[in-house]
Amino acid sequence: MxxxxxxxxxxxxxxxxxxxxxxxxxxxxxxxxxxxxxxxxxxxxxxxxxxxxxxxxxxxxxxxxxxxMGMEGTEPLEVRVIPRYLSLPEAARYLGLSQAAVRQAVREGRLRPRSIPGPRGMLVFSLAELDRFAESYLEAVS
The missing domain is CATH 1.10.260.40 (lambda repressor-like DNA-binding domains)
Incomplete structure (x- = not known):
């Protein structure tokens, strides 16, 4: 640097x-x-x-x-940080649904969260699972 x-x-x-x-x-x-x-x-x-x-x-x-880094004049760098897992509020924003709708999908078994070890047992959702749910949700709505 x-x-x-x-x-x-x-x-x-x-x-x-x-x-x-x-x-x-x-x-x-x-x-x-x-x-x-x-x-x-x-x-x-x-x-x-x-x-x-x-x-x-x-x-x-x-x-x-x-x-x-002394690389000016080279191809522009594309910097993206892609999270592997999203919290409930982030998952709701990602899907364009309310948090209540996401919780309901979890209760019905249509969306499978993962739990993070710890005292609070926070639930997170993988991007792959959210994409799978979004596809099935769109099919059900259509």
Whole structure:
């Protein structure tokens, strides 16, 4: 990663190191070390910083990542984070249904959630299961 580019982008976004670190969810010392070239940076940290800088400078995350990594002028990077599982509210938004309708489909056995271990036993839905349900739901409605 190119520290001088990180510093320039941070200054363009009018952020202090502390503000950038807080927004990205990393330590201020990490931002300082990256800017000074003392660290290369883990991909997840660089991605967090790129997202914040892209949002504040009005640029695409892929463009900012390419510039940080010294790859500008190459094919644009496409950055997509695709979750494997969605919570009940996220699943309802994904399907365009109310949460009550999703709960009803679970009770009727038409939609199969997975449980996450833990004290609250949160239910999550895989994207494949939501797509399968959406296809069957559309067939039933038609």
């Amino acid at each position: 190119r520290g001088e580019v990180l510093r320039r982008l941070r200054e363009q976004a009018r952020l202090s190191r502390r503000e950038l670190a807080q927004r990205a969810g990393v330590e201020e010392a990490t931002v300082w070390r990256l800017e000074m070239g003392q660290r290369q940076g883990r991909p997840v940290v660089i991605a967090k910083l790129a997202r914040v800088l892209a949002e504040l400078t009005g640029r695409g995350v892929g463009d900012v990542l390419a510039e940080l």
